[in-house]
Amino acid sequence: MHAPELADVVAAADPDALADWLHHRALPADRSHALARLPRAALRALAGFAATDDTVELLDSVDDELAARLLRAAVPADSVRLVDALDSDRGADLLRELDEDTRGRILTGLPAERAAALRALLSWPVDSAAAHMVPETLTVSPGATAAEAIDTVRTRASDLRTDARTGAYIFIVESDGRLAGVVGFRDLVLAAPATPVATLMDTQVRTVAALDDAEDAARALDAYDLVAVPVVDERGRLLGIVTEDDAADIAAEEATEDAERQGGSAPLEVPYLRASPLLLWRKRIVWLLLLFAAEAYTGTVLRHFADEMEAVVALAFFIPLLIGTGGNTGTQITTTLVRAMATGQVRLRDVPAVLVKELSTGAMIALTMALAAVIRAWTLGVGPEITVTVALTVVAIVLWSALISSVLPPLLKKIRVDPALVSGPMISTIVDGTGLIIYFMIAHATLSQLQGL
Amino acid sequence: MHAPELADVVAAADPDALADWLHHRALPADRSHALARLPRAALRALAGFAATDDTVELLDSVDDELAARLLRAAVPADSVRLVDALDSDRGADLLRELDEDTRGRILTGLPAERAAALRALLSWPVDSAAAHMVPETLTVSPGATAAEAIDTVRTRASDLRTDARTGAYIFIVESDGRLAGVVGFRDLVLAAPATPVATLMDTQVRTVAALDDAEDAARALDAYDLVAVPVVDERGRLLGIVTEDDAADIAAEEATEDAERQGGSAPLEVPYLRASPLLLWRKRIVWLLLLFAAEAYTGTVLRHFADEMEAVVALAFFIPLLIGTGGNTGTQITTTLVRAMATGQVRLRDVPAVLVKELSTGAMIALTMALAAVIRAWTLGVGPEITVTVALTVVAIVLWSALISSVLPPLLKKIRVDPALVSGPMISTIVDGTGLIIYFMIAHATLSQLQGL
Missing domain, CATH: 1.10.357.20 (SLC41 divalent cation transporters, integral membrane domain)
Structure with a gap:
């Protein structure tokens, strides 16, 4: 069966057809190519009829500038709903691409807590490790047992944007917010339920500072072979994590910029x-x-x-x-x-x-x-x-x-x-x-x- | 306190001093720098006295050629013990760097099953996805429940080289070895214990073929935002997984080779x-x-x-x-x-x-x-x-x-x-x-x- 064209999917306003299209166009380059050719009205329609999950998958797989164009074209209610459904770091990236008015309108429409988290991310310098972090982390206090920690994770997982990376490590955080140690989710599950997490945790945690270069965070992830590296403030308090997929993107972007500079031109900054x-x-x-x-x-x-x-x-x-x-x-x-x-x-x-x-x-x-x-x-x-x-x-x-x-x-x-x-x-x-x-x-x-x- | 020099650590033959040195020299570049300057006799001594875990950490953080030099310098029993302790894909990478005699001697010294796994990896073309995969995966049959699957993982975890990446996904494999689906470890743990894995699993698994370019596997990981991508043979049977850290290494190596070619020179292939x-x-x-x-x-x-x-x-x-x-x-x-x-x-x-x-x-x-x-x-x-x-x-x-x-x-x-x-x-x-x-x-x-x- 031949896969449909994105323009046809949009014209039919069929959510299932979009899901099907996404399955057939798995590569980001294919998706970007199709999305880039949609006129503004079609982008607006797409944001309206499609299932939130599918639109989020689409936004996640194309570059910032193109994803921001879809948000810009969407009616306000749709753009708010979509930003709310994105990972925080991705959401902040896209909000950065928007003009101040559109950004303000979306932030105002979001639940207060979510808007605050995004505003916090937007306040960091764009090249800093903190600007690229996911602020939602899985944390427990040092006094918890393995069973309690798993329960915390279980309860929080429904309202937390977690995947294999953000869920890989559980951080043990003191009452003042300082990072005390880390335990792998697997270790937690495989330990005896009554084991105190303090005895399971690794206290030699590799961290990066909030204002470190994003590239340093990416290199640290690679050097220490981590799935995610915690970002801490100057007092050692946990602010969030930079995950391996972000590190790969940061490294790829750096390589592209360097290649462009090496060719005697300024970095393009767009695809x-x-x-x-x-x-x-x-x-x-x-x-x-x-x-x-x-x-x-x-x-x-x-x-x-x-x-x-x-x-x-x-x-x-x-x-x-x-x-x-x-x-x-x-x-x-x-x-x-x-x-x-x-x-x-x-x-x-x-x-x-x-x-x-x-x-x-x-x-x-x-x-x-x-x-x-x-x-x-x-x-x-x-x-x-x-x-x-x-x-x-x-x-x-x-x-x-x-x-x-x-x-x-x-x-x-x-x-x-x-x-x-x-x-x-x-x-x-x-x-x-x-x-x-x-x-x-x-x-x-x-x-x-x-x-x- | 000033961190000791690696040469002094080796001269003192103190395993604890090596652990301390590794903690103070976290960056691969620092470790490579120090290791590269050790004479052959010191490398041999190092492989002898140091704790296996620490030596493995050292071997993992430096490049293949340098790690292979340590294996070459070590007495046969030490090199066999070290290769046995390495992840399979890393072990295969290092064995590739050795001459046929040394490689044969190490393989002969290893447990039969382990040697067979390494020989299988070595048999793939060096640029193929299969050559970069970890063959040890977590698998269960489609009939298992979530509780049974967790038990399987628990039992196998002790003899399986797993980390946050290889343990992120549990693969559901038919009796003939064909990949039926995948379930995230977290989803398994957070599900009700009696849930059949067949109802939890995602059957739309993105895979790469064994003979695909390693670079294609790296791009697939990035494009589909995965922590690990399964490698299958032409009949759809699961052979292993390529993990995100390997993908990052493959992408970085490709960028380096391209930069060198772009500068009008052949790729160096060594640091x-x-x-x-x-x-x-x-x-x-x-x-x-x-x-x-x-x-x-x-x-x-x-x-x-x-x-x-x-x-x-x-x-x-x-x-x-x-x-x-x-x-x-x-x-x-x-x-x-x-x-x-x-x-x-x-x-x-x-x-x-x-x-x-x-x-x-x-x-x-x-x-x-x-x-x-x-x-x-x-x-x-x-x-x-x-x-x-x-x-x-x-x-x-x-x-x-x-x-x-x-x-x-x-x-x-x-x-x-x-x-x-x-x-x-x-x-x-x-x-x-x-x-x-x-x-x-x-x-x-x-x-x-x-x-x-």
Whole structure:
């Protein structure tokens, strides 16, 4: 049977057809694709007739901006109902995408307790661990027994948004809110009912601070191999948890932003397919113009050496090859290094080791490429003097590029700028101008025709 | 109190000191750093005196290659004991790193059932979902009640390597091994004891096939928001599960490999800090030489246009600027596009939309950059004719680069090659040579001095 189109499902206003459609379109990309093409009126209708669970599943599987569009299109009662049904962290994410009026209207429509929880989440800085947490946690006091703890969980589970992640750990919290320990739900169930939770709990709890970077929380989850990591305030009081699925999203988003920066463009912040040409232009043109301005310097260098090029026009033949090789060598290093720094493999104290490694590698690469340059110069038939100039320049440019590329990312990190800013295009641009100066200086020293200039 | 050094802990042969050290060095990077510097004899000693749990924690938090080094250094009895204590999927990963002899010796030393499970894992292709699965799952028959299911879990939990992820789902399996449904551990516990699991279970189970790419399994976990996804054979029989932590590792590894490819180098496959200069040289030199060979073509182009450059040496001033701008424009596009394809946001059927988007954006960028080029040519004082040539060339090169960069990644995908191969350096190289041809063709058409040539 062929699966129906989303537009047809909406036109028929059939809740069951939507459930069926969701089952057939399991991948987020398919769902986003279909949802993005619905006009506003259809989005409004969809929010009205569909079962809350199905709409929530749909909202959960598409990106924030697209989900927010559905909330914006819905009649107020529907958007309130949907936000109420979402996980708190997801709800807060979507409210952040809305204009202040719409957000205020939805918050006012929600039950007071729920609105307060969402307002609290919205008050945290958007990149903080606390902004990404689920505030609803399963907690018991240190005096409880395993049986009592299970009962608490059982009673609270109906009004608590729990799943395999938020329900994996039960936190033991003192009367003042401080986190005392954690016990796995399985351990609780498998223990003898009368066992005090205090004897079951692990008191060495790994936590993250509320204002820590969300990325640090994601890394902590990965490093400690946890399903959820508790977020605490400065007094050690439990505020919520960051779960593994959020950590995966945070890590994926970070990797995407880094990739975009590495390509010499500002992060898009919306999914590529829904970025308009105007947005793409804005995100790209700043770096292009900066790089153009920096690269423009090469014109000044070349004009300065115009006499040399007129005397030995063959020198010009090698310009793209030499600066291209320098740029390639540097790009290889920065992309590897920036990624190693993003994943926490390389830290500032490793910089000496990185330099030794890169300069040794650079020396080997320089010699290999010099050999290739000799072969190329020979096939172009430019004579032994220019061949020597080109070979020496390759060695110098490769080493120079290796030095710049291994030093710049840690340097940015040191001054608390994201090392991912050091893009391939940036390295190429730096190496282009300086590489040309190196080239003509070496030419001056080695070419007899240039001795008088 | 200052935390001790790992070398001192090993010298003292104190198991408690190791536990303490692990607590103080929670981050994998710190542990790897220390472990990597231990000589073979110290590794052997460490595997001998330390508590199995602590050594397993250490092995779990460092990368495969480093963990395998410890197994290789240990006396046979220790390495067998350690592999026996590891999760099966982790154990298989480490055995893969060992030479055939060591691997065979360890497998022979293990209990028969355990060895068989590991051999089964090792038999799957290394990039398949099945190679990354945990084969031990919690299963019950469809006839069981909730109470019986919990009892089964309780009994099996002692001899089963379970944690919050492997224990999150209980699978309902028919007598012939086929997967009938799944029930969450929490739902099981919170249900009335006499409820048949068949009424609790969800029969719409998302599964992955054993031979699916591991990356597909990771994406499925993310897309369906699961803690673990079951792996089934071609008859629908349950073989094991891929858990969320493995999925995070698979996704992170993929992002690293893509970043390295995008930088114009082959993936390192070992952590950067432990890659030797010789390895780095090998991974980088192939692409450098290929790009050099491709770029060498620019020399031929320039020699072909040597007369033009001698007649109007100012043409040479703009060479790095023009080809640099073309390379930058293309690099911005490919990095964004390759990442969007890697995360599944852009698929082959989206290619027409991508082309429209990129050519519209390219047109806007071309006009902006042409304006910048006019300003630059004016400041270099090269006269109106060359200014026009440069401005027209910028427009042509930017559009040409946008076309190449938006077409190449999908084209590779179409012929089933990883689009991440289209690196910034590759685009720059392609645009350098072709851009120069465009430049001199436009110069010929616009410059009166070149009419006779």
